[in-house]
Amino acid sequence: MDFTVSLWILIIFLYVALCYAVGRLAVDLLDPAPAPTIVAGAALVGAALLGLQLWLYGLVRIPWNQLTLLIPWLAIGAVRRDRLPTLVRQERQRFAGLARMLPRLSGLEAVLVAAGTMVVLAYLLSLVAKPLFGFDAIALWLFKAKLYYGQQSVSLQAVSHDVGRNLDYPPLLSLMVASLYTLIGQANDLLGKAVTFIFVLVGAAASLTALGRWLDRPLAITFTFVLVAMPMFAPALLTGPYFGYADYPLGIFMMLSLLFFFEGQTTRRATSYLFAVVFAALAALTKNEGLPLLAIVLVLLAIHLGVTGQLRSPQRRHWPILTVGLLAIVPVIAWRLYVSLAGLEISPQVSFAQPLSQLPARASTIVRFVLGLPRIMTIGSVDGDRPISYVDIQWLGLSFLLSGLLLAVNRFRTGSLVYTAIALQAAGYFLVLLFTPLDLLFQLSTAASRLLIQLAPSVVLMLGIALSPLTAARSTDDSGRNSLVRDHAPAPTAAP
């Protein structure tokens, strides 16, 4: 019996715990009483901070090792030692609350929680134990992680002539993997791909926490189960073709950004708005598709704050939050500047040289290809004789349609901004494909299913948001008795 897999699973759990501790310390600096959703996202905040810390170290020539990586956080912990007992108590209460909730689950809820937990553990096992063979993981993401770790800096000079390495892709995911390498003291490609696991955990925790406040408990658990076990994620988390790819991480960052956007709308908490921007910026630092999302979130946020009058009365206590929001965007700008100055831009992805007469045919090709994905992308059944489609395109499409109908019929304007964001992002993908100067069928065959993986978590969240006012109405009489997580925030209601 080989214990490597068990050891590596333990290492990933320790990595997640460390990221959570770092993220929790960072969140505490901003908000001593953060919303439970922000706490649920803390592990990803920590993971991103450790990655960005390495980037900064590379710039100022500080060596990458366990000591240099952890010293700032130990120092922050030492300086804020008066807060630590409170933080530890809060965390103990949080986990004790979860433990107390488990025996109170109904039979169906317990089945979903148990099944979801098994799926999550199976993802971890597969991410750790299965081989690495995806093209983009080997050519791009994990290669750059190894390169950055080997050089101890974020520089692509050594590979600047490598055609096809997509050198303009942002560095965050590779830096997160490099931070794991730094912590374990060596580059380990097979373990590096398991960094994706932190996105599974945080996505599920944030969904359960947020939807637990907005929906009935059984419904929140059902939504979270779909978010965890959606067959579409199997290539990225279970079967292997997309192990080490950035699409699932990007999808979770996008979902978190929109989740905090909606939470900010319903609670007017400044830190919720802040984390909407922070996670959008992290999405933009993960893959170029995150850039339009960041722009969309910033524009919609400005419109929302302007329309609701929240821009007219900025309070002094909001300045640190505004500063952090601006700081979150700095690495995105820095990366684009680096790419531009180093001449790493790849050939344009959009060209308006296409004859207009061809556009309807190209649009039709895109639609037919995407709708045909379920027939192409299948996995074997248990007995291996009947392939099952793992692309949830019909489910995603119906879900988004249903969300739109719910928003329209219930005149739920608060939810319409998140809906607009997802629609604009999807429209952006469609337009890029429509105007790509590259071979359209090649682009579709390599990217279409992955673009859907990026959108899928947000589409599921959207349906939960669209259902929230009616669930809130149903539970008005028992004033949130069904909530998974208590907070002072009111459940969202439809606007007049």
Place this chain on the structure above:
Amino acid sequence: MRNPRTFSAPGRLLSIVGVVFITAWAVRSGVVTGAALLNEHPGALLRGSPAAAQSAVREAFAQGLLKINQRIPAHASVMVLWEVKGYAPFSYAFFWSTFWLYPRKVTVTDRPDDALSPTTDVFVQVHSADQQPLSPAGYRVVSDDSGPALTITTYERSG
């Protein structure tokens, strides 16, 4: 703010449709992902070794690179000659070689005429079984991995 209990009948009906829809999606997710999960044989994965799983990838060049990685010095300069264009694209040879042999400086070419650089420490010839190994002067064979699809002959500078 309007009383949340005054939703219209279509609104309530749609919410029921939404709940039924997400429940059906959960059932589908459980069934499909559950089937995929059972196909993965988690017990065997837990007992196995990731390195062994990687070396069992059913792809001859990827397997060969793992062996070469074990056999050659960590900072050798490597030249890979890719002579099996029909097997996989050149980009595959380039990205796989540079990834699995990192941090070594790896040059990949598909032209046999390319002279070996005087600084090349290791020469990897990837060819089909019916092609003769080049046996360049000044190099000795380190390994020769033959398979039905391709043969990987690895040379190291002598002396």
